Amino acid sequence: MGEVLIETKGISKEFSGVRVLDNIDIGIERGEIFGIIGENGAGKSTLVKILSGIYTPTGGKIFFEDKEVEIKDPLHAKVIGISIIPQEFNLINELNVYENIFLGSEITRKGFLNTREMKKRTISLLEELKKSIDPEEKIERLSVAQKQMVEIAKAIAYDSKLLIMDEPTTVLTLNEIEILFDLMSSLKERGVTIIYISHKLKEVRNICDRVMVLRDGQMISVSQTGEVDEEEMAKRMVGRELSQIFPNKVSPSDEVIFEVENLTISGLLENISFSLHKGEILGFAGLVGAGRTELAEAIIGIRKKDSSKISIKGKPVEIKSPNDAVKNKIAYLSEDRQGSGILTSFDLIKNTTLISLPAYSKILINSKKEREKTKKYVDKFNIRAASLKTKLEFFSGGNQQKVSLAKSLDPEPEIFIFDEPTRGIDVNAKREIYRFMNELVKEGVSCILISSELEEIIGMCNRVVVMKEGRITGILEGEHINEEEIMLHATGLKGVA
Amino acid sequence: MAGENVKRRFEYERFGPLIALAILFVISAVASPYFLQTQNLLNILRQVSYTGIIALGMTFVIISGGIDLSVGSMVALVGGVVILALNWLLSVFGEGGEAWAILFALIIGLLFGAGLGALNGLMVTIGKIAPFIATLGTMAIFRSMALYIGSAGVFRSESNLFPDLGMGRVLGIPNPVVVFISLAVIFAIILNKTRYGRYLCAVGSNPKVAMYSAIKVNLTRFISYVAVGITVGFSAVFLSARLNSMSSTNGGMNYELDAIAAVIIGGTPMTGGAGSILGTVIGAITLGIINNMLNMLGVSPYLQGTVKGVVIIGAVLIQRKRSQ
Numbered sequence: 001m002g003e004v005l006i007e008t009k010g011i012s013k014e015f016s017g018v019r020v021l022d023n024i025d026i027g028i029e030r031g032e033i034f035g036i037i038g039e040n041g042a043g044k045s046t047l048v049k050i051l052s053g054i055y056t057p058t059g060g061k062i063f064f065e066d067k068e069v070e071i072k073d074p075l076h077a078k079v080i081g082i083s084i085i086p087q088e089f090n091l092i093n094e095l096n097v098y099e100n101i102f103l104g105s106e107i108t109r110k111g112f113l114n115t116r117e118m119k120k121r122t123i124s125l126l127e128e129l130k131k132s133i134d135p136e137e138k139i140e141r142l143s144v145a146q147k148q149m150v151e152i153a154k155a156i157a158y159d160s161k162l163l164i165m166d167e168p169t170t171v172l173t174l175n176e177i178e179i180l181f182d183l184m185s186s187l188k189e190r191g192v193t194i195i196y197i198s199h200k201l202k203e204v205r206n207i208c209d210r211v212m213v214l215r216d217g218q219m220i221s222v223s224q225t226g227e228v229d230e231e232e233m234a235k236r237m238v239g240r241e242l243s244q245i246f247p248n249k250v251s252p253s254d255e256v257i258f259e260v261e262n263l264t265i266s267g268l269l270e271n272i273s274f275s276l277h278k279g280e281i282l283g284f285a286g287l288v289g290a291g292r293t294e295l296a297e298a299i300i301g302i303r304k305k306d307s308s309k310i311s312i313k314g315k316p317v318e319i320k321s322p323n324d325a326v327k328n329k330i331a332y333l334s335e336d337r338q339g340s341g342i343l344t345s346f347d348l349i350k351n352t353t354l355i356s357l358p359a360y361s362k363i364l365i366n367s368k369k370e371r372e373k374t375k376k377y378v379d380k381f382n383i384r385a386a387s388l389k390t391k392l393e394f395f396s397g398g399n400q401q402k403v404s405l406a407k408s409l410d411p412e413p414e415i416f417i418f419d420e421p422t423r424g425i426d427v428n429a430k431r432e433i434y435r436f437m438n439e440l441v442k443e444g445v446s447c448i449l450i451s452s453e454l455e456e457i458i459g460m461c462n463r464v465v466v467m468k469e470g471r472i473t474g475i476l477e478g479e480h481i482n483e484e485e486i487m488l489h490a491t492g493l494k495g496v497a
Numbered sequence: 498m499a500g501e502n503v504k505r506r507f508e509y510e511r512f513g514p515l516i517a518l519a520i521l522f523v524i525s526a527v528a529s530p531y532f533l534q535t536q537n538l539l540n541i542l543r544q545v546s547y548t549g550i551i552a553l554g555m556t557f558v559i560i561s562g563g564i565d566l567s568v569g570s571m572v573a574l575v576g577g578v579v580i581l582a583l584n585w586l587l588s589v590f591g592e593g594g595e596a597w598a599i600l601f602a603l604i605i606g607l608l609f610g611a612g613l614g615a616l617n618g619l620m621v622t623i624g625k626i627a628p629f630i631a632t633l634g635t636m637a638i639f640r641s642m643a644l645y646i647g648s649a650g651v652f653r654s655e656s657n658l659f660p661d662l663g664m665g666r667v668l669g670i671p672n673p674v675v676v677f678i679s680l681a682v683i684f685a686i687i688l689n690k691t692r693y694g695r696y697l698c699a700v701g702s703n704p705k706v707a708m709y710s711a712i713k714v715n716l717t718r719f720i721s722y723v724a725v726g727i728t729v730g731f732s733a734v735f736l737s738a739r740l741n742s743m744s745s746t747n748g749g750m751n752y753e754l755d756a757i758a759a760v761i762i763g764g765t766p767m768t769g770g771a772g773s774i775l776g777t778v779i780g781a782i783t784l785g786i787i788n789n790m791l792n793m794l795g796v797s798p799y800l801q802g803t804v805k806g807v808v809i810i811g812a813v814l815i816q817r818k819r820s821q
Contacts, residue, residue, distance in 0.1 A: 322711040340709040353708045364690045
């Protein structure tokens, strides 16, 4: 039994009388990797926010290095040695990489910024992460995965004793995840304690020493990861047996509903051609940076296309703006939920009808009709909301995603593009979204599923388009849809690159 | 779970400015026996209506995430053009057609205001110039144009009927107040009950989400600048009608500050994305009562700006505390 670094005794948190965290007692040892799992709303993020000084607990005590501490704010947490890699990025887009990494703790010499030293340290930090990112690159020009790496570099730049990682791997590729795990192991050897939160149970089992299961704010169990398998973890998370996660695939019809020919954006996409059948789920696999999101944005008219021929049901169409896309019955569910999917300052109703608002208004908006329609979606998707007038900023990630779905669905699309629809949401919400996609294709809607989770692509799709660096390297069907084939095409080892 | 609490705070946010106005009203009534006289109250309303009307359009611009600093100069330029147009129309229509001349002058004023607003709107949307900069530029341009056309003097109307528009009353209520209240109702309906109002909030809240939601972001923003131009048109016409003239040097001076102040005191955040027309009306009246009281209590006019400034800063501080 090692030395305990951080210990909580009876930590509880209430929000307006509702207990979201109930009497949590944990003791985490120095150099331990401690996993926390649970569904959305189970209290994981709340616990993390308490430990990193963002929330004050309503009750209970925290001991850090055997001393009782009151963590006042994130800066205070950092000072005593607790760093967090948050779920949502906390980087300033307008600043460059090294400025972000040293934000708030700039290295100075005689009162002036010592940029050379900061750049040097940034390079060595990123080297440790096996990433070559230019320290002077603006954050806004980085890919999502690169941003994540900068977040990680930022957290390890301080000599933290406790590093909290809240879903760090959701946006990383397999390769990057491996690098991260290597890094975690070496941090562990240096005696750094890591709290690791994830929805990916396999990862938790592989990397963590112990795992705690949270459900509805209660601590359900703490066990050695060797003692529980993934199924058992999932069972404890939801509190009941899990049924099959992917629904049975539906066979699409032969009718081609949507066809893209030779879509090109110079420097980004080259000669993309594919067709989508009625009632089909067409997967788009590839590594981060393969150009899948860019393709979706080009299709719905957000990105200018240099050349393309797009036809719907055999008729050529021009899509120059999202408005054209909606008119042509194409919906897009963005990978960046908060950045381009939902308005967090709008309530549930106003978000749901944002795209389809013309259907609710001649001159004045028919708010009764809006309300009734929203209620239907709340029932259909099992959206958990205090009221229809609750702003979305108070919703959990999974519930926000469901609202985002309802919003895209309300204009009654015939072609539905899902871009990483299950990123950062729990098993249960995932299952609901898969079931919903299945229902959609049964109704004759055709879907495009862009996903970095191979399991999802394999479990859901009728055919899979694999992309690499802006080109299609293969379109896989039937038994060829497997992990190995997809990865071979995604890395360019197989197929026409 | 956190919903109820949120709702309560939201209501508080909505009624905060109203409560502040009520308190101010009671204090004023106690402090001065003249305050509650109908004539005084109507006077306050009339005084605030010129900037109040502009503040309605300004609310839209601020909700969209923008600002319009040019409205004060625009008042002088539009007012001057209205008077020049009126004088010309009088000669066209002759003796019997004075009412028609005034009507056409009014329409010209509104269209001209809309046009100047459109100019701002184009710079902000197509030109992608920050609203602060674009309207700072037109603020200088409009004032200079007014000075040039008016030779830095006063535009004088030759109409004898025009002042009736500015001084007249409907059911005992001064015309500009009638216009202010009517426009406030219209703007409130547009903001709360129409698609445009919803889109305006969406664009101000997060333009990227709005774009992905098939909302025409640029058009929405553009219209808000046209709207504020139209309100400037109304304000300029009724102000010049009241004086039967418009000063190219002082006309509309500092109106942008009062209009923006009314919007802020009314609880519309400068960051955009949300806002309240009722709040803006309350904000405008609050400013008017403060001025009125300071006058009645004999406070030096030089100090009135200080009080106004303190109220604006106080209002924002209170709002920030509340939203935390």
